[in-house]
Amino acid sequence: MRVRIVLRIGSLGLPAIVTVRNGRGRLLFYGRARGRLNVLQFCTRERFLVVAVKPINSAYPTSLRFIKLSPCACQTHYLTFPYFEPACEPEVEETFYLSDERYGFPVDSALLSFTER
Amino acid sequence: MANYNVTITNGFGSLEMKKGTYDVSVTAAGYEATTLTPTTYTAGESAGSGSFTVSASGTLTLVFNDTGAEGGNPVTSGSVVMTDSTGNTEYGTAVNIGATGEAVFSNVPFDAGTPYALYFKQKTTDDAHNIFEDVIQVSMSEESHTQYVLNSPIALQSFTLTDANYTGLPVNGATITFNGEQ
Numbered sequence: 001m002r003v004r005i006v007l008r009i010g011s012l013g014l015p016a017i018v019t020v021r022n023g024r025g026r027l028l029f030y031g032r033a034r035g036r037l038n039v040l041q042f043c044t045r046e047r048f049l050v051v052a053v054k055p056i057n058s059a060y061p062t063s064l065r066f067i068k069l070s071p072c073a074c075q076t077h078y079l080t081f082p083y084f085e086p087a088c089e090p091e092v093e094e095t096f097y098l099s100d101e102r103y104g105f106p107v108d109s110a111l112l113s114f115t116e117r
Numbered sequence: 118m119a120n121y122n123v124t125i126t127n128g129f130g131s132l133e134m135k136k137g138t139y140d141v142s143v144t145a146a147g148y149e150a151t152t153l154t155p156t157t158y159t160a161g162e163s164a165g166s167g168s169f170t171v172s173a174s175g176t177l178t179l180v181f182n183d184t185g186a187e188g189g190n191p192v193t194s195g196s197v198v199m200t201d202s203t204g205n206t207e208y209g210t211a212v213n214i215g216a217t218g219e220a221v222f223s224n225v226p227f228d229a230g231t232p233y234a235l236y237f238k239q240k241t242t243d244d245a246h247n248i249f250e251d252v253i254q255v256s257m258s259e260e261s262h263t264q265y266v267l268n269s270p271i272a273l274q275s276f277t278l279t280d281a282n283y284t285g286l287p288v289n290g291a292t293i294t295f296n297g298e299q
Contacts, residue, residue: 092133092160092161092162092164092165093164094132094133094134094158094160094165094166095131095164095165095167096123096125096130096131097128097129097168097169098125098128098129098130098145098168098169098170099169100172100208102172102209102223102224102225103199103208103224104208105128105199105208106128107128107145107148107226108128108146109146110125110143110144110148110171111122111123111124111125111144111145112123112125112141112169113120113122113123113141113142113143114119114120114121114139114141114158116118116119116120116135116137117137117139117140
């Protein structure tokens with residue numbers, strides 16, 4: 001019996017890759033979610049599903065969910081992934097210049113070490 | 118707690134960092150790590166930049182004379198400035214050449230392992246010598262280093278002035294004026 005799977009994915013406006021595999025790892029569905037709430041759907045006869053939602057920029061962790069549908073599952077099954085929670089602070093590009101104090105010329109080669117307080 | 122190492126090449130480096138306040142230290146061949154300024158950096162939520170300076174403790178003495186080696190007659194005045202390898206970009210202020218032909222540059226970097234290459238350009242010399250026109254390259258491998266620079270002595274030039282219509286007739290009493298170097 002085919003079951004319609006409806007994925008409702010909140011991704012805080014970040015694009016995310018959605019993959020669904022069966023218990024043997026075979027890819028059943030591949031899609032891209034974008035926007036605060038994105039709905040993706042597909043049909044399958046599989047009863048064991050592994051759903052992965054991975055933000056493209058890896059700023060947030062991948063959400064993994066293992067689903068086992070009962071034989072009497074209704075024809076449409078809804079799965080909701082809430083908004084991602086940040087796994088860590090997003091990093092931004094910092095640029096550094098190192099010059100000779102007395103003469104002002106750029107230092108050929110150096111290593112700057114930063115230790116968070 | 119996040120820690121980062123940023124490689125600086127030719128005075129520049131960049132890295133993605135989390136926002137926060139960091140203590141900063143430096144490892145730079147030829148320089149004193151304790152002279153890094155500033156020693157803290159705050160990264161915000163958007164891209165930022167930081168400028169740091171570091172100081173060295175080497176001393177370079179450039180000696181300008183008419184042999185380019187120990188023992189020549191010294192230049193008695195003039196000036197010289199640190200530059201890049203092309204001689205077109207100057208760093209710091211020019212240093213005067215003293216009566217003994219010496220121009221002393223303090224706080225220059227040096228490294229025994231990989232000698233630090235420094236470049237200089239002579240800007241002026243005294244009336245008795247010709248300026249060294251090329252870029253002066255110095256390899257600093259020890260804390261104190263002396264390098265000699267040739268300023269050849271000016272040479273005697275002889276002139277004749279004769280009448281254009283009567284070949285060989287010397288002109289009595291004339292002054293020839295030479296204006297500026299070309």
